[in-house]
Amino acid sequence: MNLFAKIYGLLKMHYYKSKYEEYMEKYEIDPSVRFNGDNIKLLGEGKIIIGKNTYLGEECILHSTQGFVIRIGENVRISHYVYMYTKNYHPKYKSYVCGNIYIGNNCLIGSKAFIKHGVHIDDNTLIKANSVIKRGSTNDPLPNKST
Template structure:
């Protein structure tokens, strides 16, 4: 009985400390990058890093275990009203696969990433450097985005391909 009470107290203490810890981390991201006051960090273990620019729009969110990287001189922009699910990776720099990795430094591809307003990016998606996702588009879960996605389309797969255009809402 006493052990059960002690366990519950410890869980509450550690949960509170964890929430405060992530709150401090997310506050530091808001200070370093352009994060709208209406943007939500929706979970734990979300990482924003790099010397480039990161802009996260109003009424948007990013899920837990997600990573956003902006290399120096590059940018990531997430528009307003976007839903970026859990375990999403967004990179502005990536090694060129055809390179000889024995030769250092390994050449890399660099490019800005832009996600338009009102987009939905499913869980476990990788968005490569230089990709733009048009407004009101969807990227299905477990996809790898290697090229631009036009507005109003649903894409998915590895690599991501057009599934269909969105039906018009009435």
């Protein structure tokens, strides 16, 4: 990698860090969290807690309703276009349903995954691209390094 590419990478990283500074102040986000891309949105009056060395890809939306929490562990990689909502409308019951979202440590969330309210994802879990994860879903673990 040449010097210009390294400088560009550093400038880009600092640009995103300053662009998302308001999220760092409003929510509990470790300073090592990497925002990588435009239009990453953290919304709502609930809590959003993001642990060390976590990566958020472009166009991610995390929405936490007041009284609820999205908690993301350490060393988590969240790919582009991933959505997480603690509140969703249920047409059968004609009302909203809410629940916390917990993502453990060392997880990988594939592109365009949708994580719904009430979900608990264990440590070392891989969520495949284009998945819809709802309460009671089964998650595939990350492949063992020995295989």
